[in-house]
Amino acid sequence: MRLLSGSLTLSSVLALALAGCASSVPTDESLAAPGDEDAVVESRGYTYFAIASDQRKCAFPVCGGWFLEQLNRSTTTCHNGTLAAQCYTPVLDWSNANLSVDQQVTMLNACAQPLSEGVYAIVRGQFARHNTTTPRPDLGRFVITEAWVAEADMPSSGTFVRLHDNGLRCFAPPCPSLTETTLNLSTSVDISGIDWTPSAMTDAQIEECTGDLITPDGLLVAGARYTFTENGTPATGRTVTVAYQRLLP
Numbered sequence: 245m246r247l248l249s250g251s252l253t254l255s256s257v258l259a260l261a262l263a264g265c266a267s268s269v270p271t272d273e274s275l276a277a278p279g280d281e282d283a284v285v286e287s288r289g290y291t292y293f294a295i296a297s298d299q300r301k302c303a304f305p306v307c308g309g310w311f312l313e314q315l316n317r318s319t320t321t322c323h324n325g326t327l328a329a330q331c332y333t334p335v336l337d338w339s340n341a342n343l344s345v346d347q348q349v350t351m352l353n354a355c356a357q358p359l360s361e362g363v364y365a366i367v368r369g370q371f372a373r374h375n376t377t378t379p380r381p382d383l384g385r386f387v388i389t390e391a392w393v394a395e396a397d398m399p400s401s402g403t404f405v406r407l408h409d410n411g412l413r414c415f416a417p418p419c420p421s422l423t424e425t426t427l428n429l430s431t432s433v434d435i436s437g438i439d440w441t442p443s444a445m446t447d448a449q450i451e452e453c454t455g456d457l458i459t460p461d462g463l464l465v466a467g468a469r470y471t472f473t474e475n476g477t478p479a480t481g482r483t484v485t486v487a488y489q490r491l492l493p
Contacts, residue, residue: 291370292404292427292464293320293386294363295355298332305334305378312386313359315366315404315427323371323384330359335375335385342493343391351491354393362399366392366464366488392464392488395453396445400466400486407482408462410434418472418479422457427464437481439470445487453487464488 293312300307311330314320322331338348355365368390375385394400405424412421412434420434440450456463467483 291315292366292368294359295365295367296359296363297352297356299358305380305383309334309383310336310355310386311359312367312371315363316429321371323373323386324382331371332383333371333386334378334380334383337372337375337385337387339387340369341388341391343491347391347491351391351393362401363404363466363486364394364397364400366404368392391491393491395449395487395489396443398442398444398486402466402468402483402485404464404466405482406462406464407435407438407457408459409457416475418474418477420479422482424482433469433480435469435482436474436479437472439467439481439483441483442467443484443486445484449487453489456489461490461492464490 292315294315295310295312298307298309298311302308310333312320312333313330319327319329320331322328323333341348343351351365351367357364367386367388369386369388372385372387374381375383377385404427406427407422407424410421410423412419414421418436420436422435422438423432424435425432445453453463465482465484465488466486470481470483472479472481
């Protein structure tokens with residue numbers, strides 16, 4: 245057989261190519277500790293939050309707004325700079341989201357359940373200290389830049405990540421053709437598979453979400469990393485308990 249590159253046979257080249265397509269097997273999904281602001285990827289404030297309607301029974305604007313909780317972090321910085329597990333806002337500012345009224349209603353319907361029952365809606369944005377639309381401007385507002393809703397009605401569990409197709413193609417599986425980035429953290433890992441089983445999604449829903457992987461926004465999911473072996477090669481995958489699709493302007 246003719247040698248390639250001086251000393252590598254064609255079979256050796258193929259073997260190296262396949263080895264290069266095998267993913268590492270990282271399983272540590274440690275989340276940021278309270279106050280670890282260096283771990284936040286986006287500029288200050290512009291991060292991802294779980295959102296749910298306030299179910300308390302008292303007068304607006306002290307009640308009747310929304311609770312927000314920064315994803316993958318144990319505390320959230322509220323509009324007045326205090327740290328809490330969840331932060332309250334009486335006002336959602338849609339001016340930067342460019343969404344229709346129908347789309348806003350879709351998101352608001354998705355967040356009608358309390359966060360204790362799971363995350364059904366995700367928003368990206370920031371708290372603002374004041375608002376001029378309620379009798380209590382000191383309660384602030386939340387400015388939304390993106391809105392995402394759950395594709396299926398299942399309780400969320402696990403770490404929240406963004407998945408997108410990184411364009412890598414291999415001769416044989418496993419192939420780390422997906423990159424996952426942990427929301428609000430600096431962790432990014434290439435993975436080789438998705439297990440949709442925990443989400444109980446239909447084939448049509450899975451097909452629709454799979455299509456989102458090649459879009460600029462990708463797909464947000466909650467789930468956990470798992471390891472598997474294919475063709476004798478260890479690889480990393482991601483389980484999906486809930487998948488979230490962005491409401492596009």
